[in-house]
Amino acid sequence: MITTENLCKRYGKTDAVRDLNLDVRAGTVFGFVGENGAGKTTTLSILATLMLPTSGRAFVGAAEVTTDPAAVRRMIGYMPDVFGVYDDLSVREYLAFYGTAYGVTAALIEQRTKELLNMVSLEEKADDYVNALSRGMQQRLGLARCLMHDPPVLILDEPASGLDPRSRIEMREIIKGLRQRGKTVLISSHILPELADMCDEIGVIKRGALVACASVEVVTARANGHRQICVEVLAGGLAMADTLARHHFVSEVLTCDETRVDLLFAGTERDQAELILDLAAAGYQLKTFREVGGNLEDLFLHLTSEEQAAEQTASALAGSAAGQMA
């Protein structure tokens, strides 16, 4: 339903999006994860016809965003990460304005206004001015606005950003409801756990490139069996990393230097205790051995780009070996 082919967007010498290939199937909720500045908003803006790509193509349905933007606009409901509302308009008038802009008939506007306000729990606010609503209510109204013309595709850029925990949960429930309605949803966030709950697939974007893409089941299954451990030693961290990399329950060494090694551990607590004993027996002077709350997206990134991480660790180890020989 949403496809991009080698999509690129360049601002001067900076690549905001690099050769992005995305394929979001119809009826799925696709989570687009990446830290701030990774290129999420740029990608979504291109898909929403707000921006032209430097090269590559992007499609919503069969319509290409650069050659048939009018068709794309009719197919999508777009909610930017930050958006304003008009003063001196009631909630009902606000929705009616966008409904009319999309050519929805007056009778249908009335019917949908009722349905959507009910869906986002704003039916009691129908005659209030939109600028008098709280941020969370405005976000929910924004989502209702996206649905006024009943588009098959929704593009939501960090819909829960800036909301309090309660509003975030409400927003999440509403988006889950959209899946039941058969909508294709492309939703961005920089918080993976938030998306894991409501998405079918997740793609991770880093420095403008899609570095990982998998179904939520794969992500959670792979992430759940692992814990991120930080081991600090007085010296010999690089050599210890080499030992750890060969250990049965260490699935991956994430980072290492002379005093600290971060790793993914797949064993139980008993296995963990045995590992500490093994390291001590091998002569490493352990300072700390602790589980760190690495975020899910970092973990996901490492799990889905093992080759890259392995290359990095190998080069770090090779560098240290060369240094020792010298």
Next chain:
Amino acid sequence: MLVDAIRHRLGWWMDNPLLRKELRQRMRSGRTVLALSLYLFIIGAVAFVFMYVNVQGQTLLLQPTRTADLFTFLSYLQLAMISFVTPGIASGVISGERERQTLTVLLTTPLSPASIIFTKFVTSISFLLLLIVMTLPLYSIVFLFGGVVPSQVLAVFGLQIVTLGAIASVSIFWSTWLRRTGWSTVFSYATVGAFFLGLAVAGYLSDNIANHSPDQGVWGMVSGICYSLNPIYMQASLEASLGFASPVFHQSIVSSVFSVVQSHDLSSTESWLSFLYLYLGGSALLLVSCIWRLRPGTFTVLRKRLARWILR
């Protein structure tokens, strides 16, 4: 087929959601009511004082020529109001949407950039048009005493509407091209100032140079162009051609404007054509550039559609 297309377009304009929203929002604002009341009060007070001073409280003394003076005075007051108020209203129409972060969502609707810009243009001038229409009953006082006929009033109003449209276009241009309403307002007032005052000063200086230069013809032409592009002088030209030049304005700025109009023959066809070309053509060009700027790729899509249509 063409008639159907026109009817469809007209129907769309009548039902234009952005136009309805903008008008609804503007008329709901308390400032609108205040501005309308204040303007009516000021114009009414000015008209009353002007008449009272001229007739010394004896209404029967009011002569038709004096009512023509009143009309000229009011029309200049209205021109000043247009030049002051229009940039204030129009210079934030697009940049304001950008600052309120409502433009992004508006641009993802099927409303075309052209319809957005033209709707903003119409709503910007509609408030000023309302002010002008509201003062018509005050102008009708001059009809009571003779001296001015409705066609003359309409001619002057027509000129003011062209000027109003041009100022609105300039302000929308800055509002679209500059990101901040503050800067847009500054540039809009600067542009209006350049046309109203800058051209008057340039014309005056050119006249002075012409008087002391062997190249009188060239400098005389330069000053003529400067004056013919200035709405103040062109309004005087129109009023002079309608027979409004009046002795009451001797020794005043207005009388000097009228004398410049006569000395430079600003009622000529050439002067009027250059004024209309610049104000109507310039406005159209500015608005087209705004359409191009508002959403990237607008003209790329149009070009591709045109190519497809030609190939078909």
